[in-house]
Amino acid sequence: MGEDRSRFGKLFVSITLPGNPRAIAFSGIFHTGATSLWWPLFSIFLFSEGIGILTIALVVAVGLGLGMVGAPLGGILADRGKRKDVILLASGSMLGGTALILIGLVANLPTLPSILLGFGLFSIGGTFGTGATRAILFESVSESQRGIAMSSPYVLPSLVSVPMPFIGSLIGQGYGWAWVFLIATLFLGIALVIKWWYLREPSPESPMRPLIDGHKKQRPGGWTILGPILPIIGVYGLVSFGQQMYGPFLPLYFTRYLGAPVNFYGLLASIELGMMGVLAFVSGKLVDRLGALRTATLSFAGEAVAVTVMVFVRNVLLAGGLYEVWGAIGMFDTVSPAVYIGASVGRERRATTIGSFSVATRLPGLAGPALGGVLFEAFPPFILIAYSGIVAVACFGTWWTNRHFRHLALQGTGKSSPSV
Numbered sequence: 001m002g003e004d005r006s007r008f009g010k011l012f013v014s015i016t017l018p019g020n021p022r023a024i025a026f027s028g029i030f031h032t033g034a035t036s037l038w039w040p041l042f043s044i045f046l047f048s049e050g051i052g053i054l055t056i057a058l059v060v061a062v063g064l065g066l067g068m069v070g071a072p073l074g075g076i077l078a079d080r081g082k083r084k085d086v087i088l089l090a091s092g093s094m095l096g097g098t099a100l101i102l103i104g105l106v107a108n109l110p111t112l113p114s115i116l117l118g119f120g121l122f123s124i125g126g127t128f129g130t131g132a133t134r135a136i137l138f139e140s141v142s143e144s145q146r147g148i149a150m151s152s153p154y155v156l157p158s159l160v161s162v163p164m165p166f167i168g169s170l171i172g173q174g175y176g177w178a179w180v181f182l183i184a185t186l187f188l189g190i191a192l193v194i195k196w197w198y199l200r201e202p203s204p205e206s207p208m209r210p211l212i213d214g215h216k217k218q219r220p221g222g223w224t225i226l227g228p229i230l231p232i233i234g235v236y237g238l239v240s241f242g243q244q245m246y247g248p249f250l251p252l253y254f255t256r257y258l259g260a261p262v263n264f265y266g267l268l269a270s271i272e273l274g275m276m277g278v279l280a281f282v283s284g285k286l287v288d289r290l291g292a293l294r295t296a297t298l299s300f301a302g303e304a305v306a307v308t309v310m311v312f313v314r315n316v317l318l319a320g321g322l323y324e325v326w327g328a329i330g331m332f333d334t335v336s337p338a339v340y341i342g343a344s345v346g347r348e349r350r351a352t353t354i355g356s357f358s359v360a361t362r363l364p365g366l367a368g369p370a371l372g373g374v375l376f377e378a379f380p381p382f383i384l385i386a387y388s389g390i391v392a393v394a395c396f397g398t399w400w401t402n403r404h405f406r407h408l409a410l411q412g413t414g415k416s417s418p419s420v
Contacts, residue, residue, distance in 0.1 A: 020140040021149045023198035024133065027191040028157035031091070032273075034098065034187035036164035038172075038180050040269035043248045044255065044262055045177050049111045053249070053377060057369035060248045062116060063123035064366050068359050070124040075131030075355025079348060084199045086132040086351075091195055093125025095188040102181040127362075131355030138342040138350065139202040150335035150342075151284030162274040169266025229341070229357075232293075235397035236337055236361035239300075242390035244368030246383040249376045254323075257380040260316045268320050275328035283332045292336035293402040299332030300395035307388040311381050337361075 038045060046056045070090070078086040097118045104114025134150065141149040172180045246253075254260040254268070286295040306326035313319045341357050342350055375382035 020136050020199055020202065023195065023200075024137060024153050025156045027091075027194035027198075028153045029160045030187040030191035030194070031094075032153075032157035033161040033164050034184040034191070036161045036269070036273060037168035037184045037187075038177075040165040041168055041172065041251060041262070041266060044169075044251045044265070045172060045180075046115070047252065048172075048177070049115070051112065051115075053252075054370075054373045055112070056248055057373035059112075059116060059119060060244065060369040061366055063119045064244060064362060064369075066120045067123040067127040068362060068366075070126070070128035071130050071355040071358040071362070072352070073355075074128035075352040075358075078132035078135060078351035078355075082201050083132040083136045083351065084195075084201050087129045087136070087199065088192065088196055090125045090127075090129025090132070091188065091192040093128060094122050095125075095185065095192055097122030097125060098181055098188055099185045102178060102185055105176075105178040105181060127355075127358060130358050131351035131353075134338045134342060134354050135351040136199070136202055138338070145288070147284035147287030147335055147339055148281070149284075150287075150338045151280040154280035154331070154335075155278075155284075158273045158280060159278070162270050165269030165273065166263065166266040167270075169263045173262055231397060231401040232337065232340065233357065233360045235296075235394045235401070236357075237364040238390055238397075239394050240361050240363075240365040241368045242387045244365035245372035245375070246387050247372075248369050249372050249380075249383055250323075252376070253380050253383065254316070254319070258314065258316050258319055260320075264316070264320070268323055272324055272327040275324055275331075279328050279331040280335070283335050286332065287335055287339050291402075292340040293398050296333040296336040297395055297398040297402065299329055299336075300391045300398060302329035302332070304388055304392040304395060307384050307391065311384045311388065 042060075043056050046059060047053075051059070070093075074086050074090060097120070100118030100121060101115055102118075103109070104111070104118065133153065137149045137153075168180050171183070251265050254265045255262055283295060283299075286298075303326055306322055306329060310319055310322040310326065313322060337357065338354065341354050371386075372383050375386060
């Protein structure tokens with residue numbers, strides 16, 4: 001019994017990390033809650049406003065493109081100034097973008113321009129704070145807790161936000177989408193206040209030796225080019241392309257191709273949030289124990305199997321169950337790149353590097369919605385067939401990188417020895 005209590009105590013301490021991770025987690029309850037009300041249903045919302053499939057692809061691509069601007073700019077500002085200020089500015093941008101969509105709906109403004117403007121501002125904010133948030137989490141805990149710290153924006157927020165997509169579908173279908181965006185705007189405002197009140201700028205750390213010294217080249221100014229990171233950029237760039245290819249059309253796959261009610265898909269998205277919340281914590285523990293690359297390899301392998309099976313399923317309930325398995329497994333690799341990149345560079349370049357990595361991996365995703373729209377119009381399961389092949393290649397990519405750069409297997413485990 002004493003041993004069980006000790007293990008439970010360690011688990012409890014891991015979940016309730018003090019300071020900045022806790023502030024990010026609790027503000028994330030409202031942040032994730034707001035986004036979960038409408039983002040899983042975004043294509044359904046656009047379709048209900050009379051926007052066609054290829055135009056939906058255009059809207060998503062524009063948002064992705066604007067997000068490319070936010071990530072590196074926010075990272076540079078966070079490294080040169082204060083991480084907290086960048087995080088607050090990013091939250092304010094997301095708040096403003098959501099409010100603009102709300103105003104457009106209430107004031108009966110032209111649908112497409114108001115949505116493009118609001119979604120664009122929201123997308124910039126969504127990536128603007130990426131580097132600063134992950135850097136401040138990385139710098140607020142010890143090396144052995146980095147995986148858990150990086151999962152803090154996902155675990156509690158995802159669990160608490162479980163009913164939000166279902167609630168969003170009920171409100172949107174029953175009372176109008178303006179009410180959905182009103183609630184989302186209020187939630188984002190609360191999240192902004194929590195971050196402003198509780199976040200603290202981390203104290204500067206001593207310069208950290210990158211874990212992959214044997215594979216670096218120096219340029220003037222101290223910039224480090226890390227050769228073994230390039231395959232990972234390729235892997236996550238390919239996955240980003242695949243995610244943006246199927247993501248905007250998955251709700252329509254269920255509602256139009258399989259014939260599921262809108263509320264059914266909202267329920268699926270809600271259940272997925274709960275499963276993802278649990279597995280985000282598991283992901284953090286796996287990264288701390290196995291390393292980032294091994295965890296990502298397991299995740300991609302599981303996704304490939306789940307998506308491949310889902311291609312052949314036409315039963316709505318069975319397809320929904322496979323969708324939950326797919327989404328939950330996909331959460332395993334969420335914290336892997338953040339821990340991997342964060343441990344590879346010093347503090348003075350950390351937020352910039354994370355932001356630049358985000359852009360490099362998101363850039364291929366710009367072409368994803370266009371191809372997804374074409375594939376969906378031709379035969380909806382094509383989007384799943386294509387993505388199953390993509391994650392299979394990604395699985396091989398992380399396995400190959402881990403095999404050829406064996407010292408990277410310990411990235412994020414807290415072990416200093418490069419041996420495996």
